[in-house]
Amino acid sequence: MSRRKCYFGCEGKLNLFASPKEESTRQYWVQFLFAGQQQPTANWFLCSRHFSEDAFLNRAQYEAGFSARLLLRDGAVPSVKGRVQESEALASSSQQTPTTHYRHTGCQTDPLPTVSVATQFCHHMVSVGTQLSYSTLKNHVRSKGVQVTLCSSVDTENPQQDTRLKLSSTPGKTSAPSPGVRPAKRPRLELQEEEEDEETFSHPHDSTNDLGDSEMSGMESACDYTDPKYIVFESSLRDLFQTCPVCRWECVVQQRSLGTFVSFSQRCPNCQYTRKWQSQPIKENTPVGNLQMSAAVYFTGGSFIQMEKICKAMNLRMFQYDTFRRHARMFLEPAINHKWKTDQQTLIEHLKEEKDKIAVGGDMRADSPGHSAKFGSYTLMHLKSNNIIDVQLVQSNEVGGSSHMEKEGLRRGLDFLEAHHLNVDYIVTDRHAQVHKYLKERNVDQYYDVWHLEKDLSKQLENLAKNKECLVVRKWLPSIKNHMYWTATASKSGAEKVAKWKSLVNHLQNVHTHDDPLFPKCAHPDRVSRDPNKWFQPGSTALSKVEKLLLDKRILRDVEKLNHDHQISSLEAFHSITEGFTPKNDVLSSVGRLCRLYLAAMHFNENAKRDQSTTLEGKAVCRLMFPHCKNGQCIATPVQTEPTFQYVSDLMKLLFEKIFEDPTRYTEDLNKVSLPEDSRGAAGTQQSRQQVQEAPGTSGQQHRTGWRA
Structure with missing residues (x-):
């Protein structure tokens, strides 16, 4: 453009026009300029000073700053010959009678002030209504009159090209830091196109150029993840950009989308007004809404697969599962690990301040029923406060089978408490034989949970009641269960518990005096029943079988070890909550399963002491x-x-205010956690830690069709 000059050699700010293509108009130009002389062979141009003011389409917009250049009307011809300097052009225009041109820009949403622009000519007054507020135009207004900032050139000749935005939903991989040197903030992310199978919406006036690095940097904006979000239809968005807010011409609209992110570029072919708009902030080349969607699904224990089905059902734009896994690996799982370790350390410091030995409860939950479990999680709970202290994840191939996972999980949990100088007074567990032997070797006092003993004994009594000769047993099942709970809580002495338990056999025969010196007589008054069928008859088959079952040596030994103060029913409630975060039929990697267990623990600890509704x-x-x-x-x-979900808000704040800015330290902390290596396939080949974190489970296809991600 710098090589082009006006044919008459005019100087100053120029708007140059080439000779028209229409033959009749072109001949008029040639006759006006050369008057029968030979026409030069080189290209020639005329500037705007050789045309009258009514020869232009957008003279008012140009002088007001809403157009970058002047546009000639069809059939416009020059009328001023010779060199015209800029000062002469201004002087001649000042001698004309000034006419004020008013252009009113209205909005359908906000009350707007009337924008009045004084120009040197006007043919009529135009009032234009638009859906844009005046604030949308302020970004293009400068101090000299009103000017617009031009965007980069837009290609409208290839409307069928790919219109997806070339930006990354997740940061690129960072190089490993040098030994002994802590890396700085992560480098600027590389732009990469998502391989998505979502549709791109075509439009007759769409421009399809991909955004470059310079344009991408201009789209960076402040990240406010707490802003409310709304569901907006695409047709409603397109209505905002269909027409120019200045001249009301139909605009060229370019749409680009990436998951939940969409952007529009608007350009008016008449007045060259341009504007960009995006649906959500972009931080480090990552749409904030995409990351927050992944965080909301993960932090609440939800399933990406189910969320994806919901979005597809209502045609709501959503990113792919691979993007969700990258978000989880690079941001979400480090955030969960850091939050749990911080809360765990706070709880440990609080227990140390009490300076007393603690009573804990322990139990294991396997990821599948029976002896086919691959993972088992062993949980230790502080029984006084009902808070989860520690969760250990064990894989069956580490210990030689599913039956050994409970002992290994208990060992790791007790080692953790010992490493943090917490003294255990006693532990309440189920009746696992390996656990009993291990605690005896470690000199830790062990008590049994009443519910586990009552559950096992009730199954045997129900099987006994199926015999025709023992139908009376079914009538006594509730009383036997209640007697077991009363035996556990009525006395701290093991001998007294055994004596009270043995008295149950006398109750079955309506006898309330006993031979045991520790418990010679029942405290309640004697009751005489008129129906002898309610009682067990001495010497009957039913009585002998029930007596043999209730007075079994192992049963008496276990009754002696029943805990009198605390039970682990709250721990069973925690396992029920865990089922919502890590269902047993799900296929998860080690780090994914552990992080979901941490989420369940945070949720349980926050809601452990809820009050009763009134x-x-x-x-x-x-x-x-x-x-x-x-x-x-x-x-x-x-x-x-x-229940409350404050831990989710804390995780969101940690994610966007700390981890998203520099995830290096948090990722390193997660890598320090001891995790079992996942095995894949029938051969059970071991995968590296990086592969385990990349993989959704034992099979990508299996996981995609599973219930939860």
Whole structure:
């Protein structure tokens, strides 16, 4: 453009025009300029000073700053010959009678001030309504009149090219730091195109050039992840950019999308007005909405597969599963690990301040029923506060089989408490034989949970009650269960517990005096029943079988070790919550399963001490339930207040304010966690730690069709 000059040699700010293509108009130009002389062979141009003011389409917009250059009307011809200097052009135009041109820009959403622009000519007054507020135009306004900032050139000749935005939903891989040198903040992310199978929406006026690095840097914006979000239809968005807010011409609209992110570039072919708009902030080349969607699914224990099905059902744009896994590996899992370790250390410091030995409960949960479990998680709970202290993940091939996972998980948990100088007073567990032997060797006092013993004994009594000669046993099942709980809590001495348990056999025969000196007589008054069929008859088959079962040596030994203060029913409740975060049928990697266990622990600890709900009058609220374990009997259970999810908000804050800025330290902390290596395939080949974190589970296809990610 710098080589082009006006044919008459005019100087100053020029708008140059080439000779028109229409033959009749072109001949008029040639006759005006050369008047029969020979026409030069080189290309020639005329500047705007050789045309009258009514020869232009957008003279008012150009002088107001809304157009970058002047546009000639069809059939416009020059009328001023010779060199015209800029000062002469201004002087001649100042001698004309000034006419004020008013252009009103209205909005359908916000009340706007009237924008009045004084120009040197006008033919009529135009009032234009638009859906854009005046604030959208402020980005293009400068101090000299009103000017627009031009975007880069837009190609409209290839409307069928790919319109997806070439930016990354996740950061690129960073190089390994030098030994002994802590790396600085991660380098600027490389632009890469997502391999997505989503549709791109074509438009007759779409431009399809991909954004470059310079344009991408201009799209970076402040990240406010707490902003409310809304579902907006694409047609509603296109209505905002269909027409020019200045001249009301139909604009060329370019749309680019990446997952939940969409951007529009608008250009008016008439007045050259341009504008860019994006649906969400972009930070480090990553759309914030994409990352926050992954975080919301993961932090709440949800399933990406289920979320993807929901989005597809309502045609809501969503990124791919691989993007979700990269988000999890690089940001989400380091955030979960850091939050859990911080909360765990706070709980340990609080327990140290009490300067007392702690009573803990321990139990294992396997990832599948039976002896085919691959993973097992062993949990230690502080029984006084019902808070989870530690969770250990064990893989079966580490210890030689599923039956050895519980002992190994307990060993790791006790080693963790010992390393943090927490003294264990006693531990309440189930009746696992290996656990009993290990705790005896480690000199740790062990007690049994009443529910586990009652559960095992009830199964044997129910099987006994199926015999025709022992039908009376079924009538006594609730009483036997209640007697076991009373035996556990009525005395701290093991001998007294055994004596009270043996008295049950006398109760079955309606005898309330006993030979045991520790418990010679029942405390309740004697009751005489008129129906002898309610009692066990002396010497009957039913009584002998029940007596043999209740007075078995192992049963008596276990009754002696029943805990009198605390039970691990809260630990069973934690396992129920864990089922929502890591269902047993899911296929998860080691790090994915461990992080979801941490999420379940954070959720349980936050809601461990919820109060009972009350009515407006202050009365406690209960609900009737018919649990399967009660064989259809109705029980009243208290209704607790709604759970809170403050840990999710804390994780979001940690993610966007710290980890997203520099994830290196947090990723290193996660890599220090001791995790079993996943095995894949029938041969059980061992995978590296990097492959384990990349993989969603034992099989990518299997995981895609599974219930949860």
